[in-house]
Amino acid sequence: MKHRHALLTFGAVGALALGSMAAATLPSSAATTTGCSVTYTVQSEWSGGFTAGVAITNLGSAVKGWTLTFDFPGADQRVSHGWSATWTQSGTRVSAAGLSWNEALGTGASTSIGFAGAWKGANPVPASFALNGTTCTGSVISPTPTVTPDPDGPAPRLRVSGNKIVTSDGRPYRLLGVDRSSGEYACVQGKGQWDGGPVDQASVDAMKSWNIHAVRLPLNEECWLGVNGSPSGATYQQGVKSYVDLLVANGITPILDLHWTSGAYSDGPDWHCKDATATCQKPMPDAQHAPRFWTGVANTFKGNDAVVFDLFNEPYPEIAGNWNKTLGWQCLRDGGTCTGIPYEVAGMQDLVDAVRATGATNVLMVGGLEWANDMREWLAYKPNDPLNNIAASWHAYSFNACASTSCWDAQIAPLAQQVPIVLGEFGQDNCGYDYMDTLMDWATAHGLSHLAWTWNPWGCSTGGVLIKDWSGTPEPGIGEGYKAHLLTQSPYPTS
Numbered sequence: 001m002k003h004r005h006a007l008l009t010f011g012a013v014g015a016l017a018l019g020s021m022a023a024a025t026l027p028s029s030a031a032t033t034t035g036c037s038v039t040y041t042v043q044s045e046w047s048g049g050f051t052a053g054v055a056i057t058n059l060g061s062a063v064k065g066w067t068l069t070f071d072f073p074g075a076d077q078r079v080s081h082g083w084s085a086t087w088t089q090s091g092t093r094v095s096a097a098g099l100s101w102n103e104a105l106g107t108g109a110s111t112s113i114g115f116a117g118a119w120k121g122a123n124p125v126p127a128s129f130a131l132n133g134t135t136c137t138g139s140v141i142s143p144t145p146t147v148t149p150d151p152d153g154p155a156p157r158l159r160v161s162g163n164k165i166v167t168s169d170g171r172p173y174r175l176l177g178v179d180r181s182s183g184e185y186a187c188v189q190g191k192g193q194w195d196g197g198p199v200d201q202a203s204v205d206a207m208k209s210w211n212i213h214a215v216r217l218p219l220n221e222e223c224w225l226g227v228n229g230s231p232s233g234a235t236y237q238q239g240v241k242s243y244v245d246l247l248v249a250n251g252i253t254p255i256l257d258l259h260w261t262s263g264a265y266s267d268g269p270d271w272h273c274k275d276a277t278a279t280c281q282k283p284m285p286d287a288q289h290a291p292r293f294w295t296g297v298a299n300t301f302k303g304n305d306a307v308v309f310d311l312f313n314e315p316y317p318e319i320a321g322n323w324n325k326t327l328g329w330q331c332l333r334d335g336g337t338c339t340g341i342p343y344e345v346a347g348m349q350d351l352v353d354a355v356r357a358t359g360a361t362n363v364l365m366v367g368g369l370e371w372a373n374d375m376r377e378w379l380a381y382k383p384n385d386p387l388n389n390i391a392a393s394w395h396a397y398s399f400n401a402c403a404s405t406s407c408w409d410a411q412i413a414p415l416a417q418q419v420p421i422v423l424g425e426f427g428q429d430n431c432g433y434d435y436m437d438t439l440m441d442w443a444t445a446h447g448l449s450h451l452a453w454t455w456n457p458w459g460c461s462t463g464g465v466l467i468k469d470w471s472g473t474p475e476p477g478i479g480e481g482y483k484a485h486l487l488t489q490s491p492y493p494t495s
């Protein structure tokens with residue numbers, strides 16, 4: 001894919017009647033209290049299509065409820081779909097109206113929206129914008145990309161260096177993308193391997209239109225090992241391998257996550273999780289199957305360091321031990337007989353050893369307590385890896401205990417100075433984007449990799465669903481906001 005970046009800034013120089021697009025010159029003093037500024041960036045362009053980001057700054061009085069309007073210069077330019085605003089088009093005139101979560105713009109406040117579009121012949125940038133009838137005009141500045149162009153080609157080989165994940169040539173790299181659920185449950189629920197969802201080139205292209213560079217795939221150990229479910233065994237393994245190969249070929253890093261495991265567990269907070277088979281999230285992986293699962297996965301993908309291994313989804317062994325955190329961290333690392341867990345546990349050290357015994361050198365991810373949200377003692381209980389190739393796996397939902405900037409500053413920022421942190425799951429308990437927006441600002445400022453839950457079109461009613469369909473149409477709020485964020489990001493940090 002070829003990338004073309006065009007950046008134009010329109011400063012406030014006039015106030016107009018509603019709907020007018022012609023500038024009226026005002027004294028300089030008036031320009032400080034009225035007007036707006038718009039930055040329009042063509043983020044990527046290919047034959048017949050493109051994506052664009054639009055950053056809006058209100059330089060006038062505070063507004064609650066805004067509409068941005070502009071005209072396409074070309075008769076064949078069209079908005080296909082947009083995010084973070086309600087987009088409409090009539091002829092060449094385009095309108096974008098704010099949503100409930102970004103409709104209020106105080107003086108000096110900004111918001112970012114965007115869209116995917118189509119064109120024929122040429123794709124010139126709009127010449128003028130208006131916000132609630134006030135024209136944003138100004139001079140064109142030199143085109144400057146807001147995102148570092150990413151090279152085409154397969155996903156890079158990765159390793160850990162200090163507190164960074166880096167490519168084979170030592171270049172820092174962030175895992176930016178989404179989780180794609182279904183590989184953990186569909187096989188044991190009679191829904192096939194991917195719950196009827198596509199794993200073809202078109203579905204990967206939809207991900208690429210969001211600027212996704214990493215996809216985390218939750219898996220089921222019993223399906224992989226052929227113990228339970230259908231498909232299982234060699235068929236399930238081949239399904240995973242084929243999808244991984246497709247992602248890597250498209251420049252997307254696959255993260256293989258052990259999500260559902262065996263082990264009878266009848267006490268604790270997950271009362272629905274009483275089945276001894278791998279049909280739900282257990283507090284810890286089992287010694288019976290989990291090491292064999294990772295032996296098989298590592299043998300399948302060793303030599304392909306573009307693939308990352310997330311050893312276990314969301315540990316919570318301390319809860320079974322009456323919230324004793326010391327016992328929880330010991331269980332997490334060492335496994336064995338853990339208080340309150342009736343089956344023999346495979347600790348993170350057991351799983352590291354299983355992977356490394358195969359000769360696999362892939363980057364590993366290890367979580368913390370409280371469903372991977374509590375990372376305070378992670379360094380003290382980090383399993384030993386002879387390759388020192390481990391990243392911390394952190395999850396941060398709005399309903400978790402550590403769900404504020406003050407907590408992240410106190411608990412996560414110090415860890416990020418020591419090891420790479422991959423925010424492997426995050427979201428909020430409604431379909432808005434306010435919590436996620438705050439978290440993304442914080443994670444980006446601290447250089448964290450991040451992947452949102454989830455790239456599945458389940459219908460967003462209580463949160464955690466990014467798309468309306470497999471074509472990548474974003475859900476209002478949560479999907480629109482996260483897509484707009486990803487389109488401003490590069491896996492290669494600029495500093």
